[in-house]
Amino acid sequence: MAQTTAQRQAAYRARRATAGKDGNGERRLDMWVSxxxxxxxxxxxxxxxxxxxxxxxxxxxxxxxxxxxxxxxxxxxxxxxxxxxx
CATH class of the missing domain: 1.10.1220 (Arc Repressor Mutant)
Incomplete structure (x- = not known):
């Protein structure tokens, strides 16, 4: 069964969160700045x-x-x- 856009995005973010040399991944920042x-x-x-x-x-x-x-x-x-x- 095909994934929804939201499911694909959630999987992508989960992979980014655990990727990297140390397994610590990356963190997403979502903010407004001046x-x-x-x-x-x-x-x-x-x-x-x-x-x-x-x-x-x-x-x-x-x-x-x-x-x-x-x-x-x-x-x-x-x-x-x-x-x-x-």
Whole structure:
């Protein structure tokens, strides 16, 4: 029996969620951003010759790395910071 469009889309999203080297997959973000932020993201991506997705991922990971490097793994701040991602 043929799948409906919704069933095919659900299967596709499930595959994306578990794909990847570590089996952790990808996460879908669905949000509105200001025109200012979107235009800035487009400029940054064009400057570095990457997609907007790649630029956003780089910005997020670099900002997170900068914070994590300053935290002591045995501190309350570390626990509080990583609690936000659970």
């Amino acid at each position: 025109s200012e932020a979107d235009l800035a993201l487009a400029r940054l991506a064009r400057r570095y010759a990457v997609t907007k997705r790649e630029m956003l991922e780089r910005l997020i990971v670099r900002a997170d790395d900068a914070i994590v490097r300053r935290l002591d793994p045995d501190s309350e701040q570390w626990d509080l910071y990583f609690k936000a991602s659970r």
